Amino acid sequence: MALFIPRTTTTVSLFLLLATTLFSLLHASEDKGHGSLVLGLTHVRAVSPPRVAAATTDMIEPLRGFRDGYLISLNLGTPPQVIQVYMDTGSDLTWVPCGNISFECMDCDDYRHHKLIAAFSPSYSSSSLRDLCTSPLCADVHSSDNPYDPCAVAGCSISTLVSGGCPRPCPSFSYTYGAGGLVVGSLTRDTLRVHTQPSAATREVASFCFGCVGSTFREPIGIAGFGKGALSLPSQLGFLRKGFSYCFLAFKYVNNPNFTSPLVVGSLAISSKEYFLFTPMLKSPTYPNYYYIGLEGISIGNDTMAIAPSNLRSFDPEGNGGMLIDSGTTYTHLPEPFYSLLLSKIESTIVYTRSNEYERRTGFDLCYETPCSDGSCSDNLPSITFHFLNSVKLSLPKDNCFYAMSAPRGSMVVKCFLFQIMDDGGYGPAGVFGSFQQQNMEVVYDLEKERIGFQPMDCASSAARYGFHQK
Incomplete structure (x- = not known):
């Protein structure tokens, strides 16, 4: 998930496409030193959204934690087919696994035993239509690196x-x-049905535009794009001048279908939220469809703040820099040398024994054996506070930073620091604020005032208020 690189293809085999695309990406990586998170981002121009009638009702949907993200159920077609896809603020396109016979995903062995609902079948929907080349959304999905008119x-x-x-x-x-x-x-294009508030009715959105995808590489599950582009779900539903919010349940609820996180889209998401901690959205001149915020620094416990480099607060002339807030990236990523400085400060405050075994097994850089006895696993691991622009101090819940990677063994449990290095070589965003660090806080995307708000919260209680589950 996260940021995307649109490319255009006509009728060619998936194998040839994958070979060509991966070859170009590898050479781009060699030329620009790209890492594993953000590869070869192309210049994405802003395309004006098509005229959409303003939404008169708010939308509220449950998000289900699953593996490394949060799923939203899309009710597509006539009669409706329910397809579960990841909710992703780091991309625009909504796509679903598609095909009357099969959906093929290459290099998706990790998901072999986690199959979700069957792929969407257009032939089973009486309202399904292929979009035309004259559509502005067709031009949008092909706009990034194709110099030709899609009708040509x-x-x-x-x-x-x-x-x-x-x-x-x-x-x-x-x-x-x-x-x-x-x-x-x-x-x-097909009919999309969403749940509305306050009447708890169902709203039908005719001619919703999405990708009907039959073949993928490393993308086993569809995605609902929540970026600011014309193709995004909020844009097509008429909410782009309002906003949305979510409250991600803690990781312990992942894969539990009985507990879901609330997603609210529309005026309800941004009203009566003035007590939230708001930081301004930064405007990237190169990637205008994504949500950026500025990070001034990070403090460890009661220590002084580690000052973030300037590229986490602003953009360079090419539009690179800033901190992307992305529900489609699991862990927060920070650039060097700031990342190593942060690790050094954390390590100097911790007296527990390092677990080299778990660091090798998990790939995380700091893992510690912490005390756990009589069913109580308390520790003195330091608190982590983010300092965003506009004097916003956001103290993260401790479980959002240090997480138990094993069941208690004897009187110990191993906890790892769940941040990662941003190794993209300075291309694209300088850092990413991931979904794991956003758990148990309500996050508000106020698109009207161009700001993002945070408020620590028990998201299980928040979900219960919407009737998603009982505490």
């Missing part, structure tokens, strides 16, 4: 190109994500 790619005649009336379908597209994932599909 579709093989339209000169006369229909000039008149703008070509009836051909939107050409197939490919969409590449920052961590190397790739999806190939066609742009499709």
